Amino acid sequence: MADALSVVLSFPPENVAKLSAKKYEEEVHTYMKRLNQLPPTTWTKAIDKKNLLDFLNPEVNSLPYLATLRAQTDTVGKDRKAIEHLVNQCAVFFATFDPIQVRYLGSQWTELVVWLLDILPKLGISDHSTVTTAMLRLDPTAGTFTSTHLRLLRACLQAGVPSQALPILDKDIYAFPVDQRKEIPDELLSEDVELSNGFITPKSGFTIKLKPEYVLEYYLLGAHIYIGRRNFSRARLFLEYVVLHPSQQQTVSALQVEAYKKWVMVGLLAEGKSYPLPKTHGAGVMKNIRAVAKPYDVLAECFERRDWRKYQAEMDAGTQTWHEDGNLPLVKEASTALIRYRVMDLQKTYATLPVSRVAAYLGFKPEAALQYLLDVISSGHLHASIAPSHDNSAANAVLRFHELTPSMTNLTADNELAAQTKRIEDLATYVRDADRRLQLTKEYVEHQKRQRRTGPDADLADQMDLTWDAPVPGLGEEGDEDIMAS
Amino acid sequence: MAVNGALPPPTFDLDAWANNYEGALLPLRLAHVATRCPPLARQSLTTAISAAKTGKNVQLYMRLCELAGHLGLDDLRTPDEAWVSKQDEGNKRELSRLEGELRGYKNNLIRESIRMGQEDLAQHHLVTGGPLPDLSNPQSLSTAGYNAAYQAFGKMRDYCTTPTHMAAMTLRLVYSAVLMAVNAQQTGGSAMHHFNSVLANASRLRTAGVKEEEQVKLTPIAIAMTGIAHLGQGNYRDAAASFRYTPAEYNNLGPIHGADFGRLVASANDIAIYGGLCSLATLSRQELIDKVLGGTFRVFLELEPHMRKAISLYTTAKYQACLDTLQRYYSDWSLDVFLGAAVIAGGNGSHVDRLFALIREKSITAYFSSFSEVSLASLASTFPPTTYAQTAMEDEVLSMIDSGRLDARLDALNGVLIAPKSDVRAAVHAEAKRAAEEVERTLLLRLHKVNAALAGLEIPRSKAGGGVGWGEVAAMGDGVY
Structure with a gap:
């Protein structure tokens, strides 16, 4: 048994920090081979009456630790105490594991996460931070979409703790796992890859095979959470992801229709009008979506005209529809928002005006209007104050709009702009990466070839290949073509 | 005329004013004065009816008599039946003679003769006001009245052999179109498409392809008529631009191909007024100084010193004085057949009212800006x-x-x-932030699209073919678990 332990502890070697990436790779592979040769009972049997885990340091011996945990979760049985003990050890492991080592045992890592997500609700634990920590430790950007993303989101929603998913949700997805192309040599797993989609691939075991609907579902659920948290700009982004998701032959998914409906309502709530359609929308897809989501467009039209009565009538007439779509709360909320926007519109025209005028404009009684204004002001939607009249009547009170002073100081504004710049610069890296991958696809190469064939009609400057290298001697014209075609 | 509100008498003397004009438009001008300005109704209608009686247009004569009846001028309302039937008879005889001649020319296939015969026929339609519309057939409206003249002139096109012929024809088309427009305005119709004909023909006139010395005489007319058409359509900014560029030669141009537009349609003084008002209503102070007071239009403004004064007052921020000056001539201008026409057919408010309102608004904005x-x-x-x-x-x-x-x-x-206080720095910051957020969002969306396509995660084609793929939801299931 002690032999097994020595095998298990044989990695990493003392000089691990000095190993070259290639050498490290070799070491790992030999080590893995040796681990595989050990009897499966190694992981579950106690050594000197102690659990194997106690001999291992999760930070240094991440591979065996993971394998042990994984094996023990299978055999743990129904003993609540044992399970809780394992969960605690999982927490320790997920907080400290070596993110390079686990890349070699991706599927086990994922299985462990799934087990954990499964077991948490059974134990009545609603804290999902273990999983988010694990995901961020594996990939600090959480930018490569995996099935784990969606699993976490579903688990959080089922447990009724949507905000727990935020650490992952707040990260932007910049890639989906794709197979590395055969033409380019595989990067070594242990190497510091610039982007996480370098090691999270369909073969890595960190995700199951993705389907389009998983992606749509992830964004739609995410949007729900953001709407609930009143983070409308983020909700808008997520909904637009869904609506703009590419499709073949203008097929529309029901999830897209749902997203569009929410998108319309979010626009009304956040800005008082529909968001402009993103420029990259597909006209055909949009037409199909709109044909099904007509009632929402009508609502938006009433809203934008600030026609409260018509909106109210539409809302009452379509109660059944809103209810079935699960949007009734949103529609109702927009109805109150409409009155608020009507009041807010007043500040574009007036600096000061008596409450009686507001009341007449809204069709309220002066007392009700006064109360309403007080509510809107105290909720922070309106930058204004109300001065009571001498005779204390509601009608003669005065509503005074304040200048729209930006609440931030110059310093915070500068900081915010700087942060925004940083975000866009980061984004540019991802875009370049996607661009590079795009240029390696067959379709792109074919498109380029067709471009070349267009002949003298096209602009000469477009035809010139700026990245052209001097031809290698001995390689004829045809050889060149072959490379292009492969 | 549907424009309501009686106007006080103008500052000009009616007879002297009427002496500036001639041709078929004169009776229409006088009719316009009579409807808008009761104190002058009798005088102007008397002049109009006697002018109509020296011509051959029986329809116009009848209409003027009818108008006199409406305005309660009982001595003028009874038409001279003997003259009417005699003139009507004469017109018909003349028409059949011209048509017969034209038929003869066409049989002989002599182009030049056909062209002249066609022109004579068109001229005849123009002076007699064209054939009466057949009331039972609404289609005939488009070939009755001045439309007939316009179409007859248009038929000359096939028989024109030189650019000069073309130019002469186009000039007549412009004139007939103007006439049709005014006629439509006075009978409550829409003048829009007539003004479009004016625009189209006027632009042809500018590129007639004739010799240089002929062209310099055509261009002023073309530009001025373009301006009038824009004015009639309510495009004051375009109108202002056209009037501003009208060459000074328009003044005292004299007859071109037998038509003196300065007397037939609009005098140089009129152009000064039109141009001045449209510019005041649409241009900024600096533009007024540079382009109107300082440009070639100055020559026209010399003709109407009060217009020039009003513009100078505006440019020196004396808005009240400017508006007062304009107001003094409100009556004069409202009596003009182009300026006083209703903006919308049958609606209230003339171009003068609209222009005055625009100038007033601009003045308030400019006044408040300081x-x-x-x-x-x-x-x-x-x-x-x-x-x-x-x-x-x-x-x-x-x-x-x-x-x-x-x-x-x-x-x-x-x-x-x-005036709202604006914090420029904060506004720029907010704008930059907004733009940056927009860029970020757009980039993310495009990245998502490219990535999804690269990973083969497009929404697959639905088996049902097109439409909404509801199947997607069912397929989703719990496959992830």
């Missing part, structure tokens, strides 16, 4: 409200703010108009 706060009372004393309602000034200001023409906020309690 203050941070102005009380409504002082605004009302500088710009006396046009109506007598209690809240006239407030309503006017509110509608201007609502439509975005005036950047201000109203303090309804104290009756003060306040």
Whole structure:
């Protein structure tokens, strides 16, 4: 048994920090081979009456630790105490594991996460931070979409703790796992890859095979959470992801229709009008979506005209529809928002005006209007104050709009702009990466070839290949073509 | 005429004014004066009817008599039946003679003769007012009246052999189109497409392809008529530009191909007024100084010193004096057949009213721009409200703010108009932030699209073919678990 332990502890070697990436790779592979040769009972049997885990340091011996945990979760049985003990050890492991080592045992890592997500609700634990920590430790950007993303989101929603998913949700997805192309040599797993989609691939075991609907579902659920948290700009982004998701032959998914409906309502709530359609929308897809989501467009039209009565009538007439779509709360909320926007519109025209005028404009009684204004002001939607009249009547009170002073100081504004710049610069890296991958696809190469064939009609400057290298001697014209075609 | 409101007498003398004009438009001008200005109704109709009687247009004569009846001028209302039947008879005989001649020419296939025969026929339609429409057939409306003349002139095109012929024909087309437009306005029809014909023909006139010395005589007419057409369509900015570029030769141009547009349609003085008003209503102060007072249009303005004065007053920020000056000539201008026409067929308000309102609005905006706060009372004393309602000034200001023409906020309690203070730095910051967020969002969306396509995660084609793929939801299931 002690032999097994020595095998298990044989990695990493003392000089691990000095190993070259290639050498490290070799070491790992030999080590893995040796681990595989050990009897499966190694992981579950106690050594000197102690659990194997106690001999291992999760930070240094991440591979065996993971394998042990994984094996023990299978055999743990129904003993609540044992399970809780394992969960605690999982927490320790997920907080400290070596993110390079686990890349070699991706599927086990994922299985462990799934087990954990499964077991948490059974134990009545609603804290999902273990999983988010694990995901961020594996990939600090959480930018490569995996099935784990969606699993976490579903688990959080089922447990009724949507905000727990935020650490992952707040990260932007910049890639989906794709197979590395055969033409380019595989990067070594242990190497510091610039982007996480370098090691999270369909073969890595960190995700199951993705389907389009998983992606749509992830964004739609995410949007729900953001709407609930009143983070409308983020909700808008997520909904637009869904609506703009590419499709073949203008097929529309029901999830897209749902997203569009929410998108319309979010626009009304956040800005008082529909968001402009993103420029990259597909006209055909949009037409199909709109044909099904007509009632929402009508609502938006009433809203934008600030026609409260018509909106109210539409809302009452379509109660059944809103209810079935699960949007009734949103529609109702927009109805109150409409009155608020009507009041807010007043500040574009007036600096000061008596409450009686507001009341007449809204069709309220002066007392009700006064109360309403007080509510809107105290909720922070309106930058204004109300001065009571001498005779204390509601009608003669005065509503005074304040200048729209930006609440931030110059310093915070500068900081915010700087942060925004940083975000866009980061984004540019991802875009370049996607661009590079795009240029390696067959379709792109074919498109380029067709471009070349267009002949003298096209602009000469477009035809010139700026990245052209001097031809290698001995390689004829045809050889060149072959490379292009492969 | 549907434009309501009786006008006080103008500053000019009617006879002297009428002496400036001739041709088929003169009786129409006088009719316009008669409808708008009761004190002058008798005098102008008398002149109009006697002018009509020296011509051959029986329809016009009858219409003027009818108008006299409407206005209660009983001595003028009874038409001279003997003259009417005699003239009508003569017109018909002349028409059949011309048609017969034309038929003969066509049989002989001599192009030049056909062209001249066609022209004679068209001219005849023009002076007699064309054939009467057949009331049972609504289609015939388009070939009755001045339309007949317009179409007959148009038929000359096939038989024109030189650019000069073409130019002469186009010139006549322009004139007939103007006539049709005015006629339509007075009978309550829409003049829009007639003005479009004016625009189209006037632009042809500018590129007639004739010799240089002929072209310099055509261009002023073409530009001035373009301006009038834009004015008639309510495009004051385009009208201002056209009038501004009208060459000074328009003044005293004399007859071109037998038509003196200065007397037939609009004199150089008229052009000065039209151009001045349209410019005042649409151009900024600097543009007025550079392009109107300082440009070639100055020559026209010399003809109408009060117009020039009004523009100078405006450019020196003496808005009240400017508006007062304009107001003094309100009557004169409203009696003009082009300026006084209703903006919308059958609607209230003439081009003069519209232009005055625009100038007033611009003045208020310009006046307010130099203050941070102005009380409504002082605004009302500088710009006396046009109506007598209690809240006239407030309503006017509110509608201007609502439509975005005036950047201000109203303090309804104290009756003060306040200029919004803007923190430029903060505004730029907010704008930059907004733009950056937009860029970020767009980039993310495009990245998502490219990535999804690269990973083969497109929404697959639905088996049902097109439409919404509801199947997607069912397939989703719990496959992930």
